[in-house]
Structures are given as C-alpha cells and as structure tokens.
Amino acid sequence: MNTETNKPILVWALWGGALLLLGLAFRGSIDEMMTTWTKREEYSHGFFIPCISAYLLWIRRHELTWVGEVRQSLAGLGLLVIALLLLVLGGLATVKTLEQYGLILALFAIFTAAFGTQGLRTGAVPLLFLIFMVPFPDFILNNLSSKLQLISSWLGVEFIRACDIMVYLEGNVIDLGVYKLQVVDACSGLRYLFPLASLAFLCAYLFKGPFWQKLLIFLSSMPLTIFMNSFRIGVIGVLVDNWGTDMAEGFLHDFEGWAVFLLCMVLLFVEMRIFSRISGRRLSMNELVQIPEEWGRAESRMPPAVLNISVYAVLCLVVLGGLASEKFKGREDIIPQRKAFLHFPTQLGDWRGHNDYLTQYYLNELKLTDYVIVNFVQQGTRNSINFYSAYYQSQRKGAVVHSPRSCIPGDGWQIVSFEQREFPEMRVGDDSIKLSRAIIQKGDSRQLVYFWFHQRGRQVTNEFLVKWYLFYDAITLNRTDGALIRLVTPVDKVEDISLADKRLQDFMKSLLPVLPEYLPGKNVVPTAPSAG
Structure with a gap:
C-alpha cells in the first residue's frame, strides 16, 4: 500500500517542499529572468504571468484529483528528469534561456506527478501560459x-x-x-x-x-x-x-x-x-472574455490529500539535479592566448592602410572584447577595401557576435544579392574558408561584402549554426570565444562585379596567413582573461 489519505498537512508540506527546492535549484535563472523583467520594457509584464497562471489553476482546483499510485506519476517523473537535464546543460553552457524553459518543464512535471495526466489536461494551458515570462535570447x-x-x-x-x-x-x-x-x-x-x-x-x-x-x-x-x-x-x-x-x-x-x-x-x-x-x-x-461559472463554484474544494511515495522520488531528483547544476556553475571560460588587434599590421602585401575606430555608442552596443578596422588601398591603384574584425573572448553573458545581415539594412543599405561560398584553397588554420557574399546598394552606390564567423577554429556562415557550436563548445571545450571577419569594397557603377570579387579574394590571400595570431583556433594555450 503506497497511499495515505489522513495526512493532508504532510502531503502539502512535501509537495510544497519540492517546489521550494525547485526554486532553489533554478534560482540563478529565476534571478536573471526577473532582472530582465525589471530592465527591459518588452518584458515588464513578466511579473504578472506567474500570478495569472496560479490563479487559473486555483479556480479549477475542484477538477484536480491527487494520484494514488506511483505508476500514475511516472510520466511526471520522466518529464522531471528531462527538465533537470536542461538545467545542467544550461549551466554548463551558461545558457539561461535553456534553464528557464527547463523550469517551466519542471513545473509541468511536478504537476503531472501530483495529479497525473488527467490533471495535466486541466492545468496544461495555465502552465503553458508561463512561456510568456521567459525572455527570448538576445x-x-x-x-x-x-x-x-x-x-x-x-x-x-x-x-x-x-x-x-x-x-x-x-x-x-x-x-x-x-x-x-x-x-x-x-x-x-x-x-x-x-x-x-x-x-x-x-x-x-x-x-x-x-x-x-x-x-x-x-x-x-x-x-x-x-x-x-x-x-x-x-x-x-x-x-x-x-x-x-x-x-x-x-x-x-x-x-x-x-x-x-x-x-x-x-x-x-x-x-x-x-x-x-x-x-x-x-x-x-x-x-467576450469570461471565466466559466463552473470553474469558480463557491463549493469548490481541493479533493482529499493523498500521500503518494512518488513525492520522495521528486524530492530526490530535484536535489540531485540542483547539486549537479551547482557543480558546473563555477566554471570559468578558458581564455585563449592571442595577439591583440592593437598590433594588427597596416601593410599586407601591396595593400597599405590606416586604422579607423568605432564611437563609444557602437562599443556599448556591441560589447566586444577587441576589434580592428583598417581601410586598405592597393598601391598604384584606386582599389580600396575596408577590413573589420570584432573579437569576443567570452559570449556567455549577452556579449555575442553581431551579424552584418542585421546591421546592414539599418544603415540604409539594401541587400540586393546574398549567397554562401566556399574556397577550399584558402584556409585559416585547419579549416577552409566558408563565407557569406552580399551585394548591397544605397541609391547609386554599390558595395560587395564578404563576411564569416570564426568560431574556435571553425569558419561558419550560418548564424544559427554559430549558436549551436557556441553551446556545444561551451560544454565540451569550456570556451565561448569567437570573432566576426568582414571585408567591404566599393563597386563602381560601370564595374563588373567579378572584378570586385577578384579584388577581395586577392586581398584575402594576404590577410588569411596573418589571422591565426589574432583569432585562436581549436587547440590553444589558455591565458588569464584580458580585454586585449
């Protein structure tokens, strides 16, 4: 026999304790979520979401029945294991969004363990409403x-x-x-x-x-x-x-x-x-919008409390998940050794250049660790190329590489053509160059843009693939450093675009051998954190 019906205080205390332990295990992600609610107007409504969800569950409490056997709680226990796995993985990669969705899944799990799948049908929508309190990643x-x-x-x-x-x-x-x-x-x-x-x-x-x-x-x-x-x-x-x-x-x-x-x-x-x-x-x-009368009946009461031994399994899982998460939260990124962009050469082959700089406004927005902008001109010609690279020694806490695809339209340029290209003969370290190629236009002005993301030795073009490798490498390598490389050359009205392509590709042959000193590859020597 695994149920008792005469200990309502003990039942409520055990399940309430499970919720308190859950809040303790997810306290870091909860704190960050509440900070976002306070600081970002887009999510200032976040404080109301859990209150509304709890109220909707409370007024339908008479429809819930405590489960009496462990087998009725197995679905909830399985969901809880997945939720705690998200907590641990989110802690390893310092991806708070993953932890926050893990918290919602854990609430689904505990609700299912207490009231079974039949009870979940009643509480599914109010619990799903909690999704609106989780901020999107930056x-x-x-x-x-x-x-x-x-x-x-x-x-x-x-x-x-x-x-x-x-x-x-x-x-x-x-x-x-x-x-x-x-x-x-x-x-x-x-x-x-x-x-x-x-x-x-x-x-x-x-x-x-x-x-x-x-x-x-x-x-x-x-x-x-x-x-x-x-x-x-x-x-x-x-x-x-x-x-x-x-x-x-x-x-x-x-x-x-x-x-x-x-x-x-x-x-x-x-x-x-x-x-x-x-x-x-x-x-x-x-x-038009009314709470059904049958939900809030005056005689509504919670059904008699039933002590199901699955609550002990919930308590053990939450404690183990919280301890595992805490073990990995103290990890610090490995900061690879590299040469600062301050020393980046302004002469590459027959290209001569001078440095340019970002204003403080852009530095505040980009949150980068180190960067370089050099305007190169080819000797004996009018050919010019703008080279820009932004380096991030850690991308864990909101400081992430920004894609030119998001920034270009904001400056008034229209992307006329966009594609990915690969140059097997050109390499940075052990990886061949894969890049995004865009033709942009503003009025009568045209430019050809090459850009790619350097992610711990990989050359990547897809922004979502960048996020996947960031998550994977944070867990396996304990590194989240990365960089953006962008090349821009103006294209005259009468100039064939193939000439601009040749110009950028010729420049890359002089540029790529220099980059590994400034952009760490997969195998690196760690050093103390530095802003470069």
Missing part, C-alpha cells in the same frame, strides 16, 4: 527587432506619403527634408508585441468559440502590433513635419505608445466580437 531579439524596425519604417513612411508629405526612407531613417527621424530599437514594436501576445493568448483561452477562432485571435497579435506601431510612426512623422521634433520626444512620445497599445487591445476585442457574430452568438464586449 540574438533572436536583435534579429526580430531589426526586421520589425524595417517593416514599421516602411509602413510608417507609406502612411506619411498618404498624407501628401514628401518623405524619403533610408533603412530606419525617415528623412522629412528639414527633419530626420530614426526608428530605433525602442520603436520596433517589441514593447507592444510581447505583452499583446500574452494578452491574446489569455483571451483566446477564455473566449467561447471553436479552436480555429482561438488560434487566429492569438496569431493576430503580431500583425496588429506591426500595423499599429507603423501607424504610430506615421503619425509622429506627420506631427514632426508640421510642428517640429518636440512631437517625437518626451511625454507626448510616451503617451502615443500607451495609446497605441490600448488601441491594439480594443482591436483585439473587436476581432473577438466579429468571431462571436460569425458563430451565431451576439455577445456584448464584456461577455
């Missing part, structure tokens, strides 16, 4: 933000033109002639998207209608955000054109943001009203 946020900036800028300019105002768009810069407005990260729409997506998910859950309508209600949050954010940018452009740049600053700017978010909510409810009419129901606005 590289996804940066890429998403840059794409939303471009879309919002374009739609906003179309609105300004519809108001019969002359305007010119260069990337994220809206040129009104007298005034120029830059659509920065804060205006990308992410501040609306994440809170609105959370609200849309909750509304879809509580909306009385078929599944396809619920799905559309949730999915509509993104186009609604993009459209309304573009409308806001367009309105700001019109106001600035008529009354000056004060219209894009201070209280009015912030008020417009709140007004747009509230309007998004109104449109969401209008959409639900339309769906209710389609389904043949004539619901008023305050009836």
Whole structure:
C-alpha cells in the first residue's frame, strides 16, 4: 500500500517542499529572468504571468484529483528528469534561456506527478501560459527587432506619403527634408508585441468559440502590433513635419505608445466580437472574455490529500539535479592566448592602410572584447577595401557576435544579392574558408561584402549554426570565444562585379596567413582573461 489519505498537512508540506527546492535549484535563472523583467520594457509584464497562471489553476482546483499510485506519476517523473537535464546543460553552457524553459518543464512535471495526466489536461494551458515570462535570447531579439524596425519604417513612411508629405526612407531613417527621424530599437514594436501576445493568448483561452477562432485571435497579435506601431510612426512623422521634433520626444512620445497599445487591445476585442457574430452568438464586449461559472463554484474544494511515495522520488531528483547544476556553475571560460588587434599590421602585401575606430555608442552596443578596422588601398591603384574584425573572448553573458545581415539594412543599405561560398584553397588554420557574399546598394552606390564567423577554429556562415557550436563548445571545450571577419569594397557603377570579387579574394590571400595570431583556433594555450 503506497497511499495515505489522513495526512493532508504532510502531503502539502512535501509537495510544497519540492517546489521550494525547485526554486532553489533554478534560482540563478529565476534571478536573471526577473532582472530582465525589471530592465527591459518588452518584458515588464513578466511579473504578472506567474500570478495569472496560479490563479487559473486555483479556480479549477475542484477538477484536480491527487494520484494514488506511483505508476500514475511516472510520466511526471520522466518529464522531471528531462527538465533537470536542461538545467545542467544550461549551466554548463551558461545558457539561461535553456534553464528557464527547463523550469517551466519542471513545473509541468511536478504537476503531472501530483495529479497525473488527467490533471495535466486541466492545468496544461495555465502552465503553458508561463512561456510568456521567459525572455527570448538576445540574438533572436536583435534579429526580430531589426526586421520589425524595417517593416514599421516602411509602413510608417507609406502612411506619411498618404498624407501628401514628401518623405524619403533610408533603412530606419525617415528623412522629412528639414527633419530626420530614426526608428530605433525602442520603436520596433517589441514593447507592444510581447505583452499583446500574452494578452491574446489569455483571451483566446477564455473566449467561447471553436479552436480555429482561438488560434487566429492569438496569431493576430503580431500583425496588429506591426500595423499599429507603423501607424504610430506615421503619425509622429506627420506631427514632426508640421510642428517640429518636440512631437517625437518626451511625454507626448510616451503617451502615443500607451495609446497605441490600448488601441491594439480594443482591436483585439473587436476581432473577438466579429468571431462571436460569425458563430451565431451576439455577445456584448464584456461577455467576450469570461471565466466559466463552473470553474469558480463557491463549493469548490481541493479533493482529499493523498500521500503518494512518488513525492520522495521528486524530492530526490530535484536535489540531485540542483547539486549537479551547482557543480558546473563555477566554471570559468578558458581564455585563449592571442595577439591583440592593437598590433594588427597596416601593410599586407601591396595593400597599405590606416586604422579607423568605432564611437563609444557602437562599443556599448556591441560589447566586444577587441576589434580592428583598417581601410586598405592597393598601391598604384584606386582599389580600396575596408577590413573589420570584432573579437569576443567570452559570449556567455549577452556579449555575442553581431551579424552584418542585421546591421546592414539599418544603415540604409539594401541587400540586393546574398549567397554562401566556399574556397577550399584558402584556409585559416585547419579549416577552409566558408563565407557569406552580399551585394548591397544605397541609391547609386554599390558595395560587395564578404563576411564569416570564426568560431574556435571553425569558419561558419550560418548564424544559427554559430549558436549551436557556441553551446556545444561551451560544454565540451569550456570556451565561448569567437570573432566576426568582414571585408567591404566599393563597386563602381560601370564595374563588373567579378572584378570586385577578384579584388577581395586577392586581398584575402594576404590577410588569411596573418589571422591565426589574432583569432585562436581549436587547440590553444589558455591565458588569464584580458580585454586585449
């Protein structure tokens, strides 16, 4: 016999203790998540998510039944093993997002161990709602933000033109002639998207209608955000054109943001009203989203507590997972020995160059360890090449290599052509060169761009593959250093692009033999951390 029904205090104490131990094991990822909620407006709603989830579970407590046998908890125990494995792997690679999703999976696991798969059917959606409290990794946020900036800028300019105002768009810069407005990260729409997506998910859950309508209600949050954010940018452009740049600053700017978010909510409810009419129901606005009466019945009580010995297995697993995670959290990155870019030569073959430098604004944004910019000119010709490399000795805590694909459009350049190429005859260390090749254009100006990522001896072109190798090497090599190499050459209007290709490839033959001194390969001599 493995159940007892007369010890409710002991049952609650054991399962409550399991949750407390779980919070202790995941405390690092919880702290970082709460820090993000505090510092990033996109996730300032994160504090409300667990409260809403807990409330939705509480009002449906009468539908839950404690499981009485270990076999009914096996699914939960299996999920808990996977969740704790994510905790350990996230600690090894210092990928907090992996740990945070592991925390949500662990809550699913403990809920299933306590109430079985039948109880999980009741609690699945409230627990799934917790996903909205987990911040996206920085590289996804940066890429998403840059794409939303471009879309919002374009739609906003179309609105300004519809108001019969002359305007010119260069990337994220809206040129009104007298005034120029830059659509920065804060205006990308992410501040609306994440809170609105959370609200849309909750509304879809509580909306009385078929599944396809619920799905559309949730999915509509993104186009609604993009459209309304573009409308806001367009309105700001019109106001600035008529009354000056004060219209894009201070209280009015912030008020417009709140007004747009509230309007998004109104449109969401209008959409639900339309769906209710389609389904043949004539619901008023305050009836569209309601908690079903049967969920909150006054006589609702938790069923009699049952002591299932699986709770002891949960406690043991959480303790073991937490101890294993703590063992690896103290690991410090191996910092490889390398020569600082300060000593990078300004003469490569018949190419002569002079150094250039980034402003403090870009240094703050890029968070790099070391970098070099050299503008090279070939002797006896007008051929010029801009060489840039950014090195990161550790990419664990938000300092990650930025892809030119995200940065190029923001400067007003359009990517006309993009492809990957490999040059087996050219090598850095033991690895052949694989690079991304882009032709970019702004007005009548053209440029040819080569770039690739140097990741601990590998030459990689795919941004997502970069993240995979970063995760893999953090675990297996205890290293997360890496670099970006970028070459840019201007292309004259009448110049054949193949000549520009030959120019960059000839330059690379002089460049590549020099790089290994500055960009560590797979086998390195460790040294103390240094900013280079």
